Amino acid sequence: MSGETTVHPEMLGLYPETLDCVHCGLCLTACPTYRATGRETSSPRGRIYLMRGVAEGRIPLSGTVAEEAYLCLGCRACETACPAGVAYGSLLEHTRAAVEAQGLRDGLPKRIESSALRNLVPHPRRLHWAMSALAAVQHLALDRVVRPLLPKRLREMHALLPKIPASSERGRLPRFTPANGERRGRVAMFEGCIMPEMFGRVNAATVRVLAACGLEVVSPEGQGCCGALQAHGGELEFARALARSNLAAFDPEDFDSLVVGSAGCGASLRELGDWLPGEGDALAAKVRDVSEVIVEAGIPADLNRVAGTVCYDDPCHLIHGQGVSRPPRAILEAIPGLELVQHDDPGSCCGAAGIYNLTQPEMSRTVLARKMDALAALDPDFIATGNPGCMMQLATGVKQRGLRAEVVHPVELLDRALSSA
Ligand code: SF4
Numbered sequence: 001m002s003g004e005t006t007v008h009p010e011m012l013g014l015y016p017e018t019l020d021c022v023h024c025g026l027c028l029t030a031c032p033t034y035r036a037t038g039r040e041t042s043s044p045r046g047r048i049y050l051m052r053g054v055a056e057g058r059i060p061l062s063g064t065v066a067e068e069a070y071l072c073l074g075c076r077a078c079e080t081a082c083p084a085g086v087a088y089g090s091l092l093e094h095t096r097a098a099v100e101a102q103g104l105r106d107g108l109p110k111r112i113e114s115s116a117l118r119n120l121v122p123h124p125r126r127l128h129w130a131m132s133a134l135a136a137v138q139h140l141a142l143d144r145v146v147r148p149l150l151p152k153r154l155r156e157m158h159a160l161l162p163k164i165p166a167s168s169e170r171g172r173l174p175r176f177t178p179a180n181g182e183r184r185g186r187v188a189m190f191e192g193c194i195m196p197e198m199f200g201r202v203n204a205a206t207v208r209v210l211a212a213c214g215l216e217v218v219s220p221e222g223q224g225c226c227g228a229l230q231a232h233g234g235e236l237e238f239a240r241a242l243a244r245s246n247l248a249a250f251d252p253e254d255f256d257s258l259v260v261g262s263a264g265c266g267a268s269l270r271e272l273g274d275w276l277p278g279e280g281d282a283l284a285a286k287v288r289d290v291s292e293v294i295v296e297a298g299i300p301a302d303l304n305r306v307a308g309t310v311c312y313d314d315p316c317h318l319i320h321g322q323g324v325s326r327p328p329r330a331i332l333e334a335i336p337g338l339e340l341v342q343h344d345d346p347g348s349c350c351g352a353a354g355i356y357n358l359t360q361p362e363m364s365r366t367v368l369a370r371k372m373d374a375l376a377a378l379d380p381d382f383i384a385t386g387n388p389g390c391m392m393q394l395a396t397g398v399k400q401r402g403l404r405a406e407v408v409h410p411v412e413l414l415d416r417a418l419s420s421a
Pocket residue numbers: 030031032033034042043044047071072073074075076077078079088
Protein backbone atom coordinates (compact mmCIF):
# COMPACT_ATOMS: atom_id res chain seq x y z
CA MET A 1 0.00 0.00 0.00
CA SER A 2 1.20 3.53 -0.72
CA GLY A 3 2.94 5.27 2.10
CA GLU A 4 2.38 8.69 0.52
CA THR A 5 -1.40 8.80 0.30
CA THR A 6 -3.55 9.15 3.41
CA VAL A 7 -6.11 6.36 3.26
CA HIS A 8 -9.31 6.51 5.30
CA PRO A 9 -9.16 4.05 8.25
CA GLU A 10 -12.46 2.37 7.20
CA MET A 11 -10.85 1.56 3.83
CA LEU A 12 -7.66 0.28 5.45
CA GLY A 13 -9.76 -1.97 7.66
CA LEU A 14 -11.55 -3.59 4.74
CA TYR A 15 -8.41 -4.09 2.63
CA PRO A 16 -7.66 -7.74 3.58
CA GLU A 17 -11.21 -8.78 2.61
CA THR A 18 -10.90 -7.19 -0.83
CA LEU A 19 -8.05 -9.63 -1.51
CA ASP A 20 -10.51 -12.54 -1.24
CA CYS A 21 -11.93 -11.56 -4.65
CA VAL A 22 -10.25 -13.64 -7.38
CA HIS A 23 -11.94 -11.67 -10.20
CA CYS A 24 -13.72 -14.74 -11.57
CA GLY A 25 -16.81 -12.76 -12.56
CA LEU A 26 -19.30 -15.40 -11.39
CA CYS A 27 -21.17 -12.69 -9.49
CA LEU A 28 -21.77 -10.44 -12.49
CA THR A 29 -25.03 -11.87 -13.80
CA ALA A 30 -26.47 -11.99 -10.27
CA CYS A 31 -25.99 -8.24 -9.88
CA PRO A 32 -29.03 -6.10 -10.75
CA THR A 33 -27.02 -2.94 -11.39
CA TYR A 34 -24.59 -4.76 -13.70
CA ARG A 35 -27.50 -6.34 -15.56
CA ALA A 36 -29.11 -2.93 -15.99
CA THR A 37 -26.00 -0.99 -17.03
CA GLY A 38 -23.53 -3.56 -18.40
CA ARG A 39 -20.79 -1.48 -16.72
CA GLU A 40 -17.94 -3.24 -14.94
CA THR A 41 -17.74 -0.44 -12.34
CA SER A 42 -21.41 -1.11 -11.49
CA SER A 43 -20.71 -4.81 -10.83
CA PRO A 44 -19.57 -6.45 -7.58
CA ARG A 45 -16.15 -7.22 -9.08
CA GLY A 46 -15.77 -3.65 -10.33
CA ARG A 47 -16.80 -2.16 -7.00
CA ILE A 48 -14.40 -4.40 -5.09
CA TYR A 49 -11.65 -3.32 -7.51
CA LEU A 50 -12.43 0.31 -6.67
CA MET A 51 -12.47 -0.42 -2.92
CA ARG A 52 -9.14 -2.20 -3.12
CA GLY A 53 -7.66 0.61 -5.20
CA VAL A 54 -8.76 3.17 -2.62
CA ALA A 55 -7.37 1.06 0.23
CA GLU A 56 -4.04 0.77 -1.62
CA GLY A 57 -3.95 4.52 -2.26
CA ARG A 58 -3.99 3.99 -6.07
CA ILE A 59 -7.53 5.34 -6.56
CA PRO A 60 -8.82 8.49 -4.84
CA LEU A 61 -11.85 8.25 -2.57
CA SER A 62 -13.84 10.32 -5.03
CA GLY A 63 -17.30 11.01 -6.40
CA THR A 64 -17.07 7.95 -8.69
CA VAL A 65 -16.44 5.63 -5.75
CA ALA A 66 -19.29 7.29 -3.84
CA GLU A 67 -21.69 7.00 -6.80
CA GLU A 68 -20.98 3.31 -7.26
CA ALA A 69 -21.21 2.62 -3.52
CA TYR A 70 -24.71 4.14 -3.50
CA LEU A 71 -25.88 2.82 -6.88
CA CYS A 72 -25.29 -0.62 -5.35
CA LEU A 73 -28.52 -1.96 -3.86
CA GLY A 74 -26.71 -3.75 -1.04
CA CYS A 75 -28.80 -6.78 -1.98
CA ARG A 76 -25.87 -9.18 -1.46
CA ALA A 77 -26.89 -11.44 -4.36
CA CYS A 78 -23.18 -11.33 -5.21
CA GLU A 79 -22.36 -13.02 -1.88
CA THR A 80 -24.59 -15.98 -2.70
CA ALA A 81 -23.02 -16.25 -6.17
CA CYS A 82 -19.41 -15.87 -5.00
CA PRO A 83 -17.38 -19.11 -4.74
CA ALA A 84 -14.59 -17.32 -2.83
CA GLY A 85 -16.81 -16.23 0.06
CA VAL A 86 -16.22 -12.49 -0.36
CA ALA A 87 -18.13 -10.68 2.43
CA TYR A 88 -19.41 -7.98 0.11
CA GLY A 89 -22.05 -6.57 2.48
CA SER A 90 -19.40 -5.73 5.07
CA LEU A 91 -17.12 -4.20 2.41
CA LEU A 92 -19.98 -2.00 1.27
CA GLU A 93 -20.87 -0.81 4.79
CA HIS A 94 -17.28 0.25 5.48
CA THR A 95 -16.91 1.92 2.09
CA ARG A 96 -20.08 3.93 2.63
CA ALA A 97 -18.87 4.92 6.10
CA ALA A 98 -15.66 6.24 4.52
CA VAL A 99 -17.65 8.08 1.82
CA GLU A 100 -19.81 9.73 4.49
CA ALA A 101 -16.83 10.63 6.67
CA GLN A 102 -15.18 12.25 3.64
CA GLY A 103 -18.30 14.38 3.07
CA LEU A 104 -18.76 13.09 -0.47
CA ARG A 105 -22.54 12.91 -0.18
CA ASP A 106 -23.26 16.34 1.17
CA GLY A 107 -26.29 18.29 -0.01
CA LEU A 108 -29.94 18.73 0.90
CA PRO A 109 -31.19 15.19 0.06
CA LYS A 110 -28.41 13.67 2.16
CA ARG A 111 -29.13 16.02 5.07
CA ILE A 112 -32.86 15.17 4.96
CA GLU A 113 -32.05 11.43 4.83
CA SER A 114 -29.57 11.67 7.68
CA SER A 115 -31.91 13.74 9.83
CA ALA A 116 -34.81 11.29 9.29
CA LEU A 117 -32.64 8.28 10.07
CA ARG A 118 -31.17 9.90 13.20
CA ASN A 119 -33.99 12.03 14.58
CA LEU A 120 -37.19 10.27 13.50
CA VAL A 121 -36.88 6.57 12.68
CA PRO A 122 -35.20 5.46 15.95
CA HIS A 123 -37.64 7.42 18.16
CA PRO A 124 -40.92 5.47 18.50
CA ARG A 125 -43.02 8.39 19.80
CA ARG A 126 -41.83 10.88 17.19
CA LEU A 127 -42.31 8.29 14.45
CA HIS A 128 -45.82 7.54 15.72
CA TRP A 129 -46.77 11.23 15.72
CA ALA A 130 -45.30 11.72 12.25
CA MET A 131 -47.26 8.73 10.95
CA SER A 132 -50.44 9.98 12.62
CA ALA A 133 -49.98 13.40 10.99
CA LEU A 134 -49.41 11.72 7.62
CA ALA A 135 -52.51 9.57 8.11
CA ALA A 136 -54.57 12.73 8.76
CA VAL A 137 -53.17 14.39 5.63
CA GLN A 138 -54.06 11.30 3.59
CA HIS A 139 -57.52 11.10 5.16
CA LEU A 140 -58.25 14.71 4.16
CA ALA A 141 -56.66 14.10 0.73
CA LEU A 142 -54.45 17.16 1.31
CA ASP A 143 -51.51 15.29 -0.20
CA ARG A 144 -53.37 14.96 -3.50
CA VAL A 145 -54.12 18.68 -3.47
CA VAL A 146 -50.49 19.62 -2.90
CA ARG A 147 -48.97 16.94 -5.14
CA PRO A 148 -49.12 18.84 -8.49
CA LEU A 149 -47.20 21.73 -6.87
CA LEU A 150 -44.32 19.52 -5.72
CA PRO A 151 -40.98 19.18 -7.53
CA LYS A 152 -40.68 15.99 -9.65
CA ARG A 153 -38.52 14.18 -7.08
CA LEU A 154 -41.02 14.77 -4.28
CA ARG A 155 -43.90 13.71 -6.56
CA GLU A 156 -42.05 10.44 -7.22
CA MET A 157 -41.58 9.94 -3.48
CA HIS A 158 -45.27 10.62 -2.89
CA ALA A 159 -46.18 7.93 -5.45
CA LEU A 160 -44.25 5.41 -3.33
CA LEU A 161 -46.00 6.36 -0.11
CA PRO A 162 -48.42 3.63 0.99
CA LYS A 163 -51.64 4.29 2.83
CA ILE A 164 -50.85 4.69 6.52
CA PRO A 165 -52.77 2.00 8.45
CA ALA A 166 -55.57 2.85 10.88
CA SER A 167 -54.34 3.81 14.35
CA SER A 168 -55.83 0.58 15.75
CA GLU A 169 -53.26 -1.32 13.63
CA ARG A 170 -50.32 0.83 14.70
CA GLY A 171 -48.78 0.12 18.05
CA ARG A 172 -46.54 -2.00 20.20
CA LEU A 173 -47.09 -5.60 21.21
CA PRO A 174 -48.04 -6.84 24.67
CA ARG A 175 -44.95 -7.35 26.86
CA PHE A 176 -45.98 -10.98 27.45
CA THR A 177 -48.17 -13.40 25.52
CA PRO A 178 -48.69 -16.91 26.92
CA ALA A 179 -48.41 -20.04 24.80
CA ASN A 180 -51.62 -21.68 23.65
CA GLY A 181 -51.88 -25.10 25.28
CA GLU A 182 -48.70 -26.87 26.31
CA ARG A 183 -45.73 -24.49 26.65
CA ARG A 184 -42.88 -25.64 24.41
CA GLY A 185 -40.51 -22.72 24.67
CA ARG A 186 -40.04 -19.00 25.23
CA VAL A 187 -39.06 -16.53 22.53
CA ALA A 188 -38.46 -12.79 22.42
CA MET A 189 -40.01 -10.71 19.69
CA PHE A 190 -38.06 -7.99 17.90
CA GLU A 191 -40.69 -5.42 16.92
CA GLY A 192 -38.57 -3.05 14.80
CA CYS A 193 -39.17 0.65 14.09
CA ILE A 194 -41.20 0.76 10.85
CA MET A 195 -42.97 -2.55 11.48
CA PRO A 196 -45.19 -1.35 14.38
CA GLU A 197 -46.25 1.70 12.36
CA MET A 198 -46.72 0.25 8.87
CA PHE A 199 -47.10 -3.47 9.58
CA GLY A 200 -48.40 -3.72 13.12
CA ARG A 201 -50.85 -6.28 11.77
CA VAL A 202 -47.88 -8.52 10.79
CA ASN A 203 -46.29 -8.24 14.24
CA ALA A 204 -49.65 -9.05 15.85
CA ALA A 205 -50.16 -12.04 13.51
CA THR A 206 -46.64 -13.24 14.31
CA VAL A 207 -47.34 -13.32 18.04
CA ARG A 208 -50.63 -15.20 17.51
CA VAL A 209 -48.90 -17.79 15.33
CA LEU A 210 -45.98 -18.22 17.76
CA ALA A 211 -48.44 -18.72 20.63
CA ALA A 212 -50.33 -21.29 18.52
CA CYS A 213 -47.00 -23.09 18.07
CA GLY A 214 -46.80 -23.44 21.88
CA LEU A 215 -44.30 -20.63 22.41
CA GLU A 216 -44.67 -17.90 25.01
CA VAL A 217 -43.60 -14.56 23.64
CA VAL A 218 -41.92 -11.68 25.46
CA SER A 219 -41.43 -8.29 23.87
CA PRO A 220 -39.17 -6.28 26.19
CA GLU A 221 -39.39 -2.54 26.85
CA GLY A 222 -36.46 -0.48 25.60
CA GLN A 223 -35.97 -2.32 22.32
CA GLY A 224 -35.79 -0.18 19.21
CA CYS A 225 -34.50 0.34 15.72
CA CYS A 226 -31.85 -2.24 14.69
CA GLY A 227 -29.65 0.32 12.89
CA ALA A 228 -29.74 -1.39 9.48
CA LEU A 229 -30.90 1.68 7.56
CA GLN A 230 -28.33 3.87 9.27
CA ALA A 231 -25.50 1.38 8.61
CA HIS A 232 -26.52 1.10 4.96
CA GLY A 233 -26.45 4.90 4.82
CA GLY A 234 -22.83 4.97 6.01
CA GLU A 235 -23.65 5.97 9.60
CA LEU A 236 -21.99 2.97 11.22
CA GLU A 237 -21.21 4.60 14.56
CA PHE A 238 -24.83 5.72 14.99
CA ALA A 239 -25.95 2.20 14.06
CA ARG A 240 -23.63 0.77 16.71
CA ALA A 241 -25.22 3.04 19.33
CA LEU A 242 -28.67 1.70 18.39
CA ALA A 243 -27.32 -1.84 18.56
CA ARG A 244 -26.08 -1.18 22.11
CA SER A 245 -29.61 -0.10 23.16
CA ASN A 246 -30.96 -3.41 21.91
CA LEU A 247 -28.22 -5.30 23.73
CA ALA A 248 -29.39 -3.59 26.92
CA ALA A 249 -33.05 -4.47 26.22
CA PHE A 250 -32.64 -8.15 25.32
CA ASP A 251 -31.05 -10.61 27.74
CA PRO A 252 -30.10 -13.62 25.61
CA GLU A 253 -30.27 -15.85 28.70
CA ASP A 254 -33.99 -15.10 29.03
CA PHE A 255 -35.28 -16.77 25.83
CA ASP A 256 -34.58 -19.51 23.30
CA SER A 257 -34.68 -17.32 20.18
CA LEU A 258 -34.93 -13.67 19.21
CA VAL A 259 -37.68 -13.76 16.58
CA VAL A 260 -37.50 -11.27 13.73
CA GLY A 261 -40.17 -10.83 11.06
CA SER A 262 -38.35 -8.17 9.06
CA ALA A 263 -35.54 -9.63 6.96
CA GLY A 264 -33.50 -6.42 6.91
CA CYS A 265 -33.52 -6.21 10.71
CA GLY A 266 -32.75 -9.93 11.02
CA ALA A 267 -29.68 -9.68 8.78
CA SER A 268 -28.31 -6.77 10.81
CA LEU A 269 -29.04 -8.36 14.17
CA ARG A 270 -27.23 -11.52 13.08
CA GLU A 271 -24.18 -9.32 12.44
CA LEU A 272 -24.17 -7.74 15.91
CA GLY A 273 -20.98 -9.64 16.64
CA ASP A 274 -19.27 -7.91 13.70
CA TRP A 275 -20.59 -4.48 14.64
CA LEU A 276 -19.73 -4.90 18.33
CA PRO A 277 -17.08 -7.62 18.64
CA GLY A 278 -17.29 -9.40 21.97
CA GLU A 279 -20.44 -7.55 23.05
CA GLY A 280 -22.94 -8.64 20.42
CA ASP A 281 -22.10 -12.30 19.80
CA ALA A 282 -24.44 -13.90 22.40
CA LEU A 283 -27.54 -12.05 21.18
CA ALA A 284 -26.58 -12.47 17.50
CA ALA A 285 -26.45 -16.23 18.04
CA LYS A 286 -30.12 -16.23 19.13
CA VAL A 287 -31.48 -14.33 16.10
CA ARG A 288 -33.90 -16.35 13.94
CA ASP A 289 -36.28 -15.42 11.21
CA VAL A 290 -39.88 -16.03 12.24
CA SER A 291 -40.28 -18.65 9.50
CA GLU A 292 -37.41 -20.71 10.92
CA VAL A 293 -38.86 -20.61 14.44
CA ILE A 294 -42.32 -21.70 13.24
CA VAL A 295 -40.96 -24.60 11.18
CA GLU A 296 -38.69 -25.74 14.03
CA ALA A 297 -41.54 -25.54 16.55
CA GLY A 298 -43.83 -27.39 14.13
CA ILE A 299 -46.42 -25.77 11.88
CA PRO A 300 -49.76 -26.17 13.69
CA ALA A 301 -52.02 -28.91 12.33
CA ASP A 302 -55.74 -28.52 11.60
CA LEU A 303 -55.40 -25.46 9.45
CA ASN A 304 -58.35 -24.20 7.48
CA ARG A 305 -58.31 -23.40 3.80
CA VAL A 306 -56.96 -20.16 2.39
CA ALA A 307 -57.90 -20.48 -1.26
CA GLY A 308 -55.71 -19.03 -3.99
CA THR A 309 -52.30 -19.01 -5.63
CA VAL A 310 -49.28 -17.44 -3.97
CA CYS A 311 -45.88 -16.40 -5.31
CA TYR A 312 -43.18 -16.21 -2.67
CA ASP A 313 -40.55 -13.56 -3.30
CA ASP A 314 -37.31 -13.90 -1.33
CA PRO A 315 -36.24 -10.74 0.52
CA CYS A 316 -32.54 -10.23 -0.31
CA HIS A 317 -31.66 -9.87 3.35
CA LEU A 318 -33.29 -13.20 4.10
CA ILE A 319 -32.01 -15.36 1.24
CA HIS A 320 -28.64 -13.69 0.67
CA GLY A 321 -28.11 -12.02 4.06
CA GLN A 322 -29.28 -14.92 6.26
CA GLY A 323 -29.34 -17.96 3.96
CA VAL A 324 -33.03 -18.61 4.69
CA SER A 325 -35.20 -19.64 1.75
CA ARG A 326 -36.92 -22.94 2.52
CA PRO A 327 -38.86 -22.24 5.77
CA PRO A 328 -41.17 -19.52 4.37
CA ARG A 329 -42.05 -21.81 1.45
CA ALA A 330 -42.68 -24.70 3.86
CA ILE A 331 -45.19 -22.54 5.74
CA LEU A 332 -47.04 -21.59 2.55
CA GLU A 333 -47.07 -25.19 1.29
CA ALA A 334 -48.63 -26.34 4.58
CA ILE A 335 -51.72 -24.17 4.18
CA PRO A 336 -54.63 -26.12 2.66
CA GLY A 337 -56.12 -24.59 -0.46
CA LEU A 338 -53.10 -22.40 -1.11
CA GLU A 339 -51.02 -23.23 -4.19
CA LEU A 340 -47.41 -22.05 -4.14
CA VAL A 341 -46.41 -21.15 -7.69
CA GLN A 342 -42.83 -20.31 -8.58
CA HIS A 343 -42.13 -17.20 -10.61
CA ASP A 344 -38.96 -16.77 -12.68
CA ASP A 345 -37.11 -14.27 -10.51
CA PRO A 346 -37.67 -14.93 -6.77
CA GLY A 347 -34.13 -14.35 -5.50
CA SER A 348 -33.30 -11.05 -7.15
CA CYS A 349 -33.85 -7.64 -5.60
CA CYS A 350 -37.21 -5.85 -5.99
CA GLY A 351 -35.47 -2.46 -5.84
CA ALA A 352 -36.67 -1.43 -2.38
CA ALA A 353 -33.32 -1.99 -0.63
CA GLY A 354 -34.02 0.04 2.50
CA ILE A 355 -34.56 3.58 1.22
CA TYR A 356 -32.93 2.94 -2.17
CA ASN A 357 -36.27 3.46 -3.93
CA LEU A 358 -36.18 7.02 -2.57
CA THR A 359 -32.50 7.75 -3.14
CA GLN A 360 -32.05 6.01 -6.53
CA PRO A 361 -35.55 6.11 -8.03
CA GLU A 362 -34.57 5.39 -11.64
CA MET A 363 -32.54 2.25 -10.96
CA SER A 364 -35.13 1.15 -8.42
CA ARG A 365 -37.86 1.38 -11.09
CA THR A 366 -35.72 -0.58 -13.57
CA VAL A 367 -35.11 -3.34 -11.02
CA LEU A 368 -38.78 -3.44 -9.97
CA ALA A 369 -39.94 -3.67 -13.60
CA ARG A 370 -38.04 -6.94 -14.11
CA LYS A 371 -39.52 -8.35 -10.91
CA MET A 372 -43.05 -7.32 -11.84
CA ASP A 373 -42.70 -8.88 -15.32
CA ALA A 374 -42.01 -12.21 -13.62
CA LEU A 375 -44.91 -11.83 -11.17
CA ALA A 376 -47.40 -10.52 -13.74
CA ALA A 377 -46.79 -13.60 -15.90
CA LEU A 378 -48.42 -15.72 -13.16
CA ASP A 379 -50.96 -13.17 -11.88
CA PRO A 380 -51.20 -14.77 -8.40
CA ASP A 381 -53.83 -14.04 -5.75
CA PHE A 382 -51.09 -13.35 -3.18
CA ILE A 383 -47.48 -12.22 -3.28
CA ALA A 384 -45.75 -13.19 -0.04
CA THR A 385 -42.49 -11.73 1.20
CA GLY A 386 -40.92 -11.19 4.62
CA ASN A 387 -39.59 -7.65 4.73
CA PRO A 388 -41.49 -4.36 5.15
CA GLY A 389 -39.57 -2.48 2.44
CA CYS A 390 -40.17 -5.31 -0.06
CA MET A 391 -43.87 -5.44 0.85
CA MET A 392 -44.26 -1.71 0.15
CA GLN A 393 -42.23 -1.87 -3.07
CA LEU A 394 -44.12 -4.88 -4.42
CA ALA A 395 -47.44 -3.27 -3.48
CA THR A 396 -46.38 -0.25 -5.55
CA GLY A 397 -45.55 -2.57 -8.46
CA VAL A 398 -48.91 -4.35 -8.13
CA LYS A 399 -50.75 -1.03 -8.17
CA GLN A 400 -48.82 0.30 -11.16
CA ARG A 401 -49.44 -2.89 -13.16
CA GLY A 402 -53.08 -3.13 -12.14
CA LEU A 403 -52.60 -6.66 -10.78
CA ARG A 404 -55.05 -8.28 -8.40
CA ALA A 405 -52.48 -9.71 -5.97
CA GLU A 406 -52.60 -8.92 -2.26
CA VAL A 407 -49.08 -8.42 -0.90
CA VAL A 408 -48.68 -10.16 2.45
CA HIS A 409 -46.13 -11.54 4.90
CA PRO A 410 -46.11 -15.38 4.87
CA VAL A 411 -47.03 -15.37 8.56
CA GLU A 412 -50.23 -13.46 7.79
CA LEU A 413 -51.47 -16.30 5.59
CA LEU A 414 -50.69 -18.85 8.29
CA ASP A 415 -52.50 -16.66 10.81
CA ARG A 416 -55.55 -16.55 8.53
CA ALA A 417 -55.49 -20.33 8.23
CA LEU A 418 -55.40 -20.56 12.04
CA SER A 419 -58.02 -17.94 12.77
CA SER A 420 -60.51 -19.28 10.26
CA ALA A 421 -60.09 -22.78 11.77
S1 SF4 B 1 -25.01 -5.99 -3.39
FE1 SF4 B 1 -26.41 -6.37 -5.15
S2 SF4 B 1 -26.28 -4.49 -6.38
FE2 SF4 B 1 -24.53 -4.43 -4.97
S3 SF4 B 1 -22.82 -5.36 -6.10
FE3 SF4 B 1 -23.81 -7.04 -4.95
S4 SF4 B 1 -25.32 -7.93 -6.38
FE4 SF4 B 1 -24.73 -5.89 -7.20
